[in-house]
Amino acid sequence: MLRPEEASISLVNRENYWVYQPLLPEVVSGSIGLTDTVSPIRRLCPRADLVMRDVEEIDLQNRVVTLSPGFRPRKTQIHYDQLVIALGNVTNLLGMSGLQEHAMPFRTLADAIRLRNHMIHALEEADFETDVELRKKLLTFVVAGGGFSGVEVIAELNDFVRAVAKSYPDIPTNEVRCVLVHSGKHILPEMVEGLAVFAEKVLRDRGVEILLNDRLDAATSEMAKLKSGLQIPTKTIVSTVPSALPPVLESLNVPKEKGRLAVNEHLELQGYEGQVWIVGDCGAIKTASGNPVPPTAQHAVREAKTVAHNIRAVIRGTTRTTFTFEGLGKLASLGHHSAVADVFGIRISGFFAWWLWRTIYLLKMPGWDRKVRIATDWFLDLLFPPELVQLRVSGSSGITQQHFQPGEVIFNQGDIGDSVYAIQEGECEVLREDNGVTQTVAVLGPASFFGEMAVLADCSRNATVRALTPVRVLSMSKSDFEKISATVPAFASVFTDLAKNRTARP
């Protein structure tokens, strides 16, 4: 809209691509290629200068945005005349027992690929596992949240697991469980009840268990605990709720409404009119009739147009417009040639809705190359069995947090010593079995550590450690522990002294 001499435009984004959210669940099942839901920003926006960094701080007074460091440990600052904030929201699992540690979010391409890899790993282990209880956990997949995202994820996940299970000779298919947990009376709260009921029937017919009026309350590496008290033994928990402002926006000293930035009808940030504009899920934006805007692409695209128009109006001194879009309709894919749709007031479900879903989203995907690639993938997907390649790019970080519920075992006597643990919160008991008699050897509280003996001596665990209360531990992998110990003697001596004292005990 603006001529090059009127404005220079910088776009700051963590990745160099833009994610087409509606198709992200299809990455889980591999029915489209791993990178086909995303499109390179440089080709989409040739007029803007892309800066591939994180936004670390926004200083509204001085009109400065601070970016994270790149290859050099130096911060970069960008001064602006006009700022558009479109940072969306994040999955905030902090403060919920164990969710931060054990529930996987589902927002980004990396989340989708991580979930896919985790599922395939669980299937591979289930095929080889002889312990029936552990095998059941490996074959149980829990998704929390029955909105658009949760429903599409469970649909794709269920289709994928049941289709590929045939390639695993030792997986009993009747042990596969895919569970959707939703807090409301019906899934898909944005849809009319009739369509939601239809969607529930379709999913249940295909083997999905749907638990309504319940919600995920706590998670450990062994199970999902629901608010009703129900415990579902599982190794895979996906959470599509709840969302919060990104920390960089949370810390802004501006008015907020229900955890979102307050905006006026021109989409200007309150207190910074004519300077700062809000687009997408981080703003408390309302439709013409005063309802909150749903988190869908059709609204975000119209918001962007309004903001673009208004920035031009400020620069050229013309009149601003107001945001008045009401929405064209709603679509949710149920996988496997079925969907529900509510478009222009017409409600449809089943195959035709699915065909409509695919057609609309394919047309809306920007870039001809993506359109062709996705269409090709969908065509090949009809001919060939689903992709079951696991794509591990790098191991997880050596230092992680874990959560355990009372009674859960952190490790068993006889296990191999692959990590050292430190208690951050809660208490654990140490149990040792000798000649068939099990004794409590010690009770450990916050700031104490355990597991160092087997790691130092490179042998198997000589005791079992079990949580007495809800426990949060920090675990450090053997290789990281060895690297630090070898280099920082003070660190190593803390553990070797401790190990000596423990050996001296009966």
Added chain:
Amino acid sequence: MLRPEEASISLVNRENYWVYQPLLPEVVSGSIGLTDTVSPIRRLCPRADLVMRDVEEIDLQNRVVTLSPGFRPRKTQIHYDQLVIALGNVTNLLGMSGLQEHAMPFRTLADAIRLRNHMIHALEEADFETDVELRKKLLTFVVAGGGFSGVEVIAELNDFVRAVAKSYPDIPTNEVRCVLVHSGKHILPEMVEGLAVFAEKVLRDRGVEILLNDRLDAATSEMAKLKSGLQIPTKTIVSTVPSALPPVLESLNVPKEKGRLAVNEHLELQGYEGQVWIVGDCGAIKTASGNPVPPTAQHAVREAKTVAHNIRAVIRGTTRTTFTFEGLGKLASLGHHSAVADVFGIRISGFFAWWLWRTIYLLKMPGWDRKVRIATDWFLDLLFPPELVQLRVSGSSGITQQHFQPGEVIFNQGDIGDSVYAIQEGECEVLREDNGVTQTVAVLGPASFFGEMAVLADCSRNATVRALTPVRVLSMSKSDFEKISATVPAFASVFTDLAKNRTARP
């Protein structure tokens, strides 16, 4: 070959897919999809039980293979009657200054994706970087080793960087350098000289610098140092040499020949005839004329057939055959519709060789779905610009080793404090600038640490640290440092005490 009642077959592999090595360099340029060079083992070998684990130990006396733990920290053992070892070799950069830390290997799918992500990150930063020296480093790509793998990597890398640089408005294309370093007189030592010279000309015409009679000697995060003393400032070093036995085979107490397991003409391991068989690059296998077998798929496939025949012979008591394959020819792709080939004694180069290369490898790729997907990708690649999406699945581990050459700066006064360092080897000097005067404040040796002050106080570096000798340091990210400090007070106090003493200094 064997009936189900004659044998049960287990296949242990780290991944659940098989990698088609010849097409791996195409993953770097994105001309085929990320997972299209690999094929799921379960579909390729339905007769075998796949176990997705690492091999940790082989006990030849007791016929037991020990596997790494899966979801539970427990080791698994498999007892065998017949063992086939096909573990290939690994890139061993240990003991070469800085190569372990700063040179990227190129063997697995994860290596290829990591290289691709790193290149795209370097291009993104180069587009935004105003420091000319740093920008040149970001735009210089060095590949060490001019064998098949190195040549194909530099060809794809060069094509990709030059093609996508157009999407980066602020990258001066004349600053892009792609350098191939090779120790011999000509690249592609397995080929006849005429074809090697042709390949050199093709690559040089497309902008690749080829440095012959030289080799990579040391690497830091800022440069590649060659044996001749030449220093190439760069942020990207790929090493396709040298190879070694995997540690699990290195530790076997059996005869070895030139760093490979000694085998006889039936491909039996010396000392374990009739029990243990060797296939592929981990064995010192010879052709009928007594030459070492080159590391190519055509030989490995025939070796596998010989071993399969001989295992059946042992079980059924029939006669073993000997391995006599001589090789059909050699092919190397130079990217961009060019290749060199030496097939059945006929030497060809250019477009026809490239067409032959694609056709042969496409036909040899197992599985109809892969064939169709790769053919589709190749077709789309002719129509659309190369893919420039960076696919980061997870951040790197928080604890890493880094190598610095004398005079190199580890961090500068004023940089942000994002890591804590501990010296493993060598000496560093600490320099502080006050009112334009720079003073050496301290010299630090092994086991001392630095960088904790800025991290503890969350401020910028108050001094510069520079390597005096070749230095190896362990660096821990701020987030990991904070996690451990908060949980293990003894660890934190080591650093806070130190920081207090340092502040007391002038």
